[in-house]
Amino acid sequence: MHIEHIDEHFNNRNVTEMNSDYYLVGIEDYPTDNWGRFKRVIKRSFRGELFVGLWVVMREMIRFDIHTVKYPEEKMPIGPRYRAIHQMKRLWESDAERCIGCGLCEKICISNCIRIETKLDASSRKEVSEYSINLGRCIFCGYCAEVCPELAITHGGEYENASDQREHFTMYQDMLTPLDMMRAGTQLEFEGFGSITPHEDERVKKTPLAY
Amino acid sequence: MSKITINIDGKEIETQEGEYILNAARANNIFIPAICYLTRCSPTLACRLCLVEADGKQVYACNAKSKDGMSITTTNENIAKERRAIMEVYDVNHPLQCGVCDQSGECELQNYTLEMGVDAQNYAIKDVNRKDKDWGHIHYNPGLCIVCERCVTTCKDMIGDNALKTVARGADAIEAEFKDSMPKDAYAMWNKLNKSLIGLTSGEEMLDCTSCGECAAVCPVGALVDTHFIYTSNAWELKQIPATCGHCSAGCQISYDVKHTSIDNTDEKIYRVMNEWNYVALCGAGRYGFDYQNEVKSKDEAAFAKAVEAFKKADTIKFTSTITNEEAYLLQSLKEKFGYKLVNSEAKAFQTFLNDYSEISGTKLYGYDLEATHNANFVISVGAALKSDNPNARYALNNSMSINKGAGLYFHPVKDPVIEGLGKSIMTLYHAPLQEEAVLYLILDLFANKEKLPSDIADYLATFHSQKTITVEEIIKEEIIEIVKVVKKNEETGEDEEIEEEKKKMVPKKISKEVAVDDNRLLAILGADDKFMENLEKNLAKKDSFALIAGADLYTHPNSKNLARLLALIEKYTAFELTMIPNLTNTLGVSLICELDDEVGSYTIGYNTKGDFTLSALGNGDLDMPAINQQEGTLTSINKRVNPTNAAIGYKGYELNDIANELGLRAELVIDYTSMLPTNKGFKSKNFDDLPNHYENDGTECRGYLLDNVAVATSGNESVAKFGEEKLSGTLIYLANPVRQFTDFTNKATNLDEISGIYMSEEFLSKSDLNEGDSVKVKNENGEIIVNIVSDNKISGDIALLPTFDSKINSEALFSGYRFATASIERV
Secondary structure, eight states: OHHHHHHHHSOOOOTTSTTSSOOOOOOOOOOOSHHHHHHHHHHHHTSOHHHHHHHHHHHHHHHTOOOSOOTTTSOOOOOTTOOOSEEEOBOTTTOOBOOOOOOHHHHHOTTOOEEEEEEEOTTSSEEEEEEEEETTTOOOOOHHHHHOTTSOEEEOSOOOOOOSSSOOEEEHHHHBOOHHHHHHTOOOOOOSTTSOOTTHHHHSOOOOOOO | OOEEEEEETTEEEEEETTOBHHHHHHHTTOOOOOSSOOTTSOOOOSSOTTEEEETTEEEETTTOBOOTTOEEESOOHHHHHHHHHHHHHHHTTOOSOGGGOTTTTOOHHHHHHHHTTOOSOOOOOOOOOOOOEEOSSEEEOTTTOOOOOHHHHHIIIIIOOOOEEEEEOOOOOOOTHHHHHSOHHHHHHHHHHTTEEEEETTOSSSOOSOOOOHHHHHOSSSSEEEGGGTTTOOGGGOEEEEEEOOSSTTOOEEEEEEEEEETTEEEEEEEEEEOOTTTOOOOHHHHHOOOOOOOOSSOOHHHHHHHHHHHHHOSEEEEOSOSOHHHHHHHHHHHHHHOOEEEOHHHHHHHHHHHHHHHHHOBSSOSOOHHHHHHOSEEEEESOOHHHHOHHHHHHHHHHHHHSOOEEEEEOSSBOHHHHTTOTTEEEEOOOTTOHHHHHHHHHHHHSOTTTSOHHHHHHHHTTEEEEEEEEEEEEEEEEEEEEEEEEEOTTTOOEEEEEEEEEEEEEEEEEEEEEEEEEHHHHHHTOOTTHHHHHHHHHTTOOOEEEEEOTTTTTSTTHHHHHHHHHHHHHHSSEEEEEOOSSTTHHHHHHHOOOBSSOOSSEEEESSOOSEEEESSSOSSEEOOOGGGOOEEEEOTTSEEEEEOOSSOOOSOOHHHHHHHTTOOOSSGGGGGGGSOGGGTOOOOOGGGOOEEEOTTOOEEESEEOOOOBOOOOSOOOOOOOOOOOOOSSEEEEOOOTTOOSHHHHHOTTOOOOOSEEEOHHHHHHSSOOTTOEEEEEETTEEEEEEEEEOTTOBSSOEEEOSSOTTSOGGGGOSSSSEEEOEEEEO
């Protein structure tokens, strides 16, 4: 859809052609002599643009029709592909953590801000025992979410991560979807880098099963 | 063996007659895919990937021997089809959980699946329930296992424990349609794979072997994993530090795999030890005993000042041989500068032994190494508790028997089921302690050229021989004539009639006869049974290369001088290639570098041993020192090789070099001394940074350098004193460690969990009224100690073992040099 939109409205990029979508902006020539320059200074100084601006402010104040987003009370909606602080998702079927502890995010991280520790758990599966992301170093490139084979680590829309220290960390439990969110069914599915594309089923070769 | 030329894929290469094609190709950097083959082991023929075309015929490169002028193609259309089908079969039902596999990409299944371009699966079979198994120090996940049998092969051909075997999988038969539709070799390989899994030979739940972990190291997938390592780190996060194992004199090539300790601790920690398993096999101590580092928070200036004071006051430095050559050189330099006495009793014993040996041999060092043992086909071991003194010597013995169709002869007083378990062709002779001279005389008697032997020794040997008549029962075949009735058709009448015929027949008959045989009294002295000579002759058939391993019992023997001279004579007058096992990690290096003294003076500095002022890498002394895995330096191995080792983890305290610098020597780093090691003893003036530490593809060991075996003037006197027949009687104790333990450093390692105490065989315990766990007082004229009894199924017989790896048990107090002693053992 995105591509179509561009095709429709911006398909002729030939500037010299008469019927292209480009048009020339009327810009006056720069003055070449001192008299011309003097006239330009006078013209710019006494045009009264300051009052134009003040008038607009006054007018809008009286109208009570303010377009400014009143941050932090109000926040702009964030696109699904926005890459802010990471989230750890759970499986819909079992509420179990999706992360299998493969460590690919740790490996691929180009700013070296992810560290993972794993161990053998009681049911002899691999368990993540510690996981941290140094948000002070993270450049939010999205590689970790892209490489994750389980769609476990994703980027969320939470972008407020200012800190009074250069190094500050987010830990596994902070990123993990809370269980009450799972019960309420409000875990957001990720549509950014590395998520499953539509028609994925048609592209894979199926492995035969004997039973 | 002669040099031949073969042609692989148009490339002319030179190799040995009879070398396997795969080895020849590997040595010349030609790639032939193979999963199941291990260099130095026998071909398994499980994977069939190494299929090649040799002179127009399809053969398996791992077991086809090269012939002169052979022309080999490593692939063609059919072979490529087979290989792809084989990899598809390996991928059938293999879990797609590479993300949680400990192999973490260092996986030969992954590599070859990609190499063969497997992008779709054509085969399927119903899977069976394959449950994880915890075998103690090894964890087996049959779900991941591709039954290449590398673990089984190395355990049998290299280690000699025979602890693993293939067991039934219990799967359905492969569907018949595949037989025709599949490539032939792939089908055959699948058929075998589908029937087997790996199991324990003993049938028990837990592995009961010498716990070397080599099976997990050679596993191409993540099926066998060291239990301590499971899910602790991905392989790609680990940095490999090339090093030399610091536990025994074998000096095995290892790499310490290090990574930060945890999320919040950036200090490096060793996660595992890896080796080049095609060319070197580790023991359990090397593989699992890696975390013996001495952790020090910072430089303890007060203790350092005291240490310098102590050095100024002291007249003796007492130390153990778990130090590098450079430190030994430092100590020697300190001796030369300040006149310290250097005391190290076990290195002194070895040094004296080597000197006594040199008087006849004319060389500073024994002539051969364990490589020679690997290549020999008749190996004798004398005076060593082989499996625990130097596990690599045992591997060499086992490897020579399994690969070269060799045989072995093991002389030792302590009965050893592990050695007996190496195979049918190992003979064991459990002689009495103190009879090692008789053993060496016997070897001379059996193998030396009597005409060349000095006449006095030849005459002495002749005194043991006499003629005796014995009655032997023999079965001979006798011809007898039998009359039998047969029914035959009379050709004239056409009727059947019965006629009598004479028939000759051979019938076995038992007779007894008197024969005169040679009676060798040496055999009786050593307690050999009647069948000894007969078995020996059987074992000696078709043997042409001989190796002799001499161990530490000889160095401290009261008549060690005779033994050393006898060894030199054996080397001179027989075909045996002699190797001696130095007691500890760097005993050989220390005995070459240091001039050692016998007596301690009035004030002693102890280095890794107790002194008036103790420097210790164990963390229990007055000033901390770095352990070997925290140091750079070189170690001299049994193979007369000076191997470099690197610091795996950091060390924040003071080291010996700091003290030496304070005392007036000058070297920024201790490895500055590497190039100064004494060349007149065989060392080379090479810088530490120039020493390589790796193996070539053809198995060439590029590690450090080999010592020159310096010539020594001889007197020409080759006489050896006669031996007495005194024996130790009563309850015997022997100074030896259990397998995987050598020193306090191995004892410190968390993954080596041997319990210290007095080790008694199950046989011994069942005969006495003692039980495992009992506290006993072991007492003799030298001293007494109180220890707990540990039942040990790796020994049998009546000799109890006292270990040296735990300094809490002062075992040495009971021994006056020689490793055997008599003692009374009473319950307390």
